[in-house]
Amino acid sequence: MNEYHMTPGQFREEGKKLIDWIADYYEQVEQYPVLSQVKPGEIKKQLPEMPPLSGEPFDKMLADVDRIIMPGITHWQSPNFFAYFPANTSFPAILGDLLSSGLGVQGMLWATSPAATELETRVMDWLAEMLELPQAFRSTSTGGGVIQDTASSSALAAVLAAREKVTRFSGNEKGVQQKLVAYVSAQTHSSVEKAVKIAGIGRENLRMIDVDEKFALRPNLLREQIRQDRESGFLPFFVCATIGTTSSNAVDPIRKIGEICRDENLWLHIDGAMSGTALLCPEFRFHADGLELADSFCFNPHKWMFTNFDCDCFWVADRQHLINTFSILPEYLRNQATESGEVFDYRDWHIQLGRRFRSLKLWFVIRHYGVEGLQFHIRKHVQLARWFAEQVSLSPHFELVTSPPFNLVCFRHNGTDEFNLQLMNEINLSGKIFFSHTKLAGRVVLRMSIAQTHTTKKQVERAWQLITETAERLRNN
């Protein structure tokens, strides 16, 4: 031991073991029950109450991972994981994350590690090109992209920038004096409600606009609500529309909403956290028609683009709004590059100061797969979802609740809500697959989210078989 530190030699040795461990894990992941079977407290009681006084060998830690931690893991990377939303990973992303840990740089300013900033700018422009985002979102134009931890942080950044824009940056200085109102649909992700609360707008000033039969925001109701609010002395300032809602994958009519926002001078944020990745393929881009009317857009490579959590990509059409909202320059961070105005300092583009070198893992992913490799996998997931949806439509016992635009299938057994939940719980407890549910139009709906890195037709066929066989058994009980 070198004054307690792990030496480079030990790191080399233990690190290789850990890489082997991870590779083994992926080879064997289907052998585990997908949903962890432990009871509350079961993991904690196996962990000592007090920390060790003397350091312990790495082998012992790794053994405890196998013995204590693994039973408490729900295997998100299993090809039989169909719950909630994807959080798919890939080996290039894991290696990129490892390299980021290894370099251990802080990329808050250009000057604190120029490569961290410039690689991020380049990769975000690549992605803008890959998704065919409007010109304004490129760093070479008025806007640009920045990597955030999550879509929740992007929503908050958008709400804050919108607040500052509408108050001419007096919100930052004097607090919010006006009665601001924001608009979402009844199906918008809860992170926007949270952002509105945190930004001091107040939840009472968030209007949840009703949706149509496809669960998409109804633009005429939005226009009417804005009119009423203005009449009552409110100041409308922000709208969030979604490409692929979490619950049902609904796509809001971006162009119509965008035209309202343009007429009314409101900030439009487009949340593509879960399904924005589909824009990689030209055949899905019609869903984003009207995106040039938006002020900001985000999607999560950490959901459906083989990039380990966390990685949310956030673009704005005018970076000055963002920078004016978040910029702050204490003496100890003053430097020539910043003063020259020639560089981006990404700490001015979000809430936190310190930032990880996240663009490395994205760069590795994009270079490993290439644009066509990513398109191949997105199309494969959508095809599998369509196959599953077709089986549902053909079955006399199940119904399709919405026709899937992407890779999420919403369906239900044509029995009671209780029957559907019982069916799902029974299957999930078996550990063979894991899927989840939601409520749409007051009814329990089952969800199959098909997007894990190693999911193939085999697992999807088996899942359908398991669901139909279990339903039959329960019906006969």
Ligand SMILES: *Cc1c(COP(=O)(O)O)cnc(C)c1O
């Ligand atoms: C998952 C999701 C979010 C929140 O994502 P985080 O990155 O975990 O904050 C927001 N919006 C939509 C549509 C989502 O699916």
